[in-house]
Amino acid sequence: MKRFTVVIVLAALITGCSTVKKTTQTSYLEKHRPQFHFSPKAKWMNDPNGMVYYKGIYHMFYQFYPDSTVWGPMHWAHATSKDLVRWEHQPVALYPDSLGYIFSGSAVADINNTSGFGKNGQVPLVAIFTHHNPVLEKQGRKDYQYQSIAYSLDEGKTWTKYSGNPVVKNPGIVDFRDPKVIWFEEGKKWIMTLATKDRVTFYSSPDLKNWSRESDLGKDFGAHGGVWECPDLFPLDYNGKKIWVLLVSINPGGPNGGSATQYFTGDFDGSTFTPHSTETKWIDYGTDNYAGITWSNTGDRKVFLGWMNNWQYAQVVPTETWRGAATLPRELSLQQLNGKYYLSSTPVKELDKITDLFFDKENLTVDKEIDLSDQVKQTGGKFKLNLSLPADDFSIVLSNENDEELVLGYEKASNQYFIDRTKAGKSDFEPGFAKKHLAPRISPSGNIELTLFVDAASIEVFADNGLNVFTEVFFPGAALNKLKLRSADPKVGQLQLFKVKSIW
Numbered sequence: 473m474k475r476f477t478v479v480i481v482l483a484a485l486i487t488g489c490s491t492v493k494k495t496t497q498t499s500y501l502e503k504h505r506p507q508f509h510f511s512p513k514a515k516w517m518n519d520p521n522g523m524v525y526y527k528g529i530y531h532m533f534y535q536f537y538p539d540s541t542v543w544g545p546m547h548w549a550h551a552t553s554k555d556l557v558r559w560e561h562q563p564v565a566l567y568p569d570s571l572g573y574i575f576s577g578s579a580v581a582d583i584n585n586t587s588g589f590g591k592n593g594q595v596p597l598v599a600i601f602t603h604h605n606p607v608l609e610k611q612g613r614k615d616y617q618y619q620s621i622a623y624s625l626d627e628g629k630t631w632t633k634y635s636g637n638p639v640v641k642n643p644g645i646v647d648f649r650d651p652k653v654i655w656f657e658e659g660k661k662w663i664m665t666l667a668t669k670d671r672v673t674f675y676s677s678p679d680l681k682n683w684s685r686e687s688d689l690g691k692d693f694g695a696h697g698g699v700w701e702c703p704d705l706f707p708l709d710y711n712g713k714k715i716w717v718l719l720v721s722i723n724p725g726g727p728n729g730g731s732a733t734q735y736f737t738g739d740f741d742g743s744t745f746t747p748h749s750t751e752t753k754w755i756d757y758g759t760d761n762y763a764g765i766t767w768s769n770t771g772d773r774k775v776f777l778g779w780m781n782n783w784q785y786a787q788v789v790p791t792e793t794w795r796g797a798a799t800l801p802r803e804l805s806l807q808q809l810n811g812k813y814y815l816s817s818t819p820v821k822e823l824d825k826i827t828d829l830f831f832d833k834e835n836l837t838v839d840k841e842i843d844l845s846d847q848v849k850q851t852g853g854k855f856k857l858n859l860s861l862p863a864d865d866f867s868i869v870l871s872n873e874n875d876e877e878l879v880l881g882y883e884k885a886s887n888q889y890f891i892d893r894t895k896a897g898k899s900d901f902e903p904g905f906a907k908k909h910l911a912p913r914i915s916p917s918g919n920i921e922l923t924l925f926v927d928a929a930s931i932e933v934f935a936d937n938g939l940n941v942f943t944e945v946f947f948p949g950a951a952l953n954k955l956k957l958r959s960a961d962p963k964v965g966q967l968q969l970f971k972v973k974s975i976w
Contacts, residue, residue, distance in 0.1 A: 499513060507976070508557075508800075508823075508975050509799070510532070515794060516543060517794070519762075520779060522577060524597060524769055525770045528554060531551075531597075533579070546574050547573075549564050555822045562629070565631050571620065573604040574604075576601065576602060577652075579597055581597055587623065598622070598624075600639075601621075603638060604617050614644045614645060617647070617649045619666070639683060651666050652666075652705065653665075658742060667699075668688065672689060674743065689744075690720065693747070695732075702762075702764070704717075704719040707740075715738075718735060719765070720736075721762055730784030731763075732757075732761075733756060736753070751812075757889075760781055760945045761778040762781065765777070773803070776804050776817060777798055779799075780799045784902065838963045855972075857922070859921075863920050864959065868880050871955075875895075893907070893908075897949060911942060929946060
């Protein structure tokens, strides 16, 4: 008999944030509404932006259109959290103006006041974003996107746009956007990584106002099925060695269709990024993790957040009062296999705060199939599952009384993980939605380590300590409150169930 270990965390619809008004709590009980993922109170959301940690507060801004549930003139909405789990909605931070819509970007804490915006010892938070000018775009010009800045002297509550905007003018590139800025200590300067159509371009600045072009790369390597967007450059430590990671989102051109995020590892000297290889690697093989970036000012810790959607169908998914949500925040680290560096993504440890032990059983036997539906039904079909077992064929089936089902698992012959949402609910809104998606297994280990989170209309799967990740949305007519584990060979393991409080 082979052994595996299972830990399941079930999500109860228990409101867990007293700072949100009763009307908001009611709205968060809508059909398909996430219970432990961030989503806007109403209307449209896409890319997370301006993520900065300062004085114990995680600031998340995001692309937002307050007048519709489809994309429109972009604003920066704002939410804050003390623990990366429970969020408080704040007033909209940045509105469109005469220079254009407020597209994606980043934010930093200017600790040394290099910008000169700080007064009376106040540390300015500085947002760096793309102005998208629709007037110039309609005129047929190429230079309708350029980079601008704004600053806050009250820890992100209010923002003032710089009178000298734009700070980086467009040299004539149609897609010239999504600045991600970091402080490069060795050179005592700011580095901006900018998406420039089919590559990224690096700029540097001593003061966040005056920028000089350093270099570019990417035209001749990486995935190029669509335009490059939302880059992020940062270092990670691996056994005392500094390894630089470059994230680049691409739309379309993902490994399973539509939007996705690729990454490269390498060296960076303050001017040029030199990749270790030109092999394309993906931070997530699912179809619904896009435009993600990391929080700034978190020290050696790197926490990533993505938009849980895909441009292939984002504007037609069957939610009513809102569209768009964020992935769970993820801790990024590196693993080395066969001389290559791989990025690992795992759910942040803070999520443990909203779980309570519900059921504990050792020596659980799976003989071809085991039905865990009685446990799952008690909490509406929202759970976390940890699974460890030998690398043989297996599947996990989530279903409901309507015979809708989401199936995920591993196929030994092809050495691939899969998620199949062909029967997981409503899919007629987009022809390419209902498909089986695949990911080649990266880990050479004999045992499979699997963690998955299931919310009202999404699943996030972390395999082999985050080397393979799947994020997918789905829209069942009723909760997927039945769970079965299937395997060709009998296995013995352990099962634990945990309730999860709603973050709302």
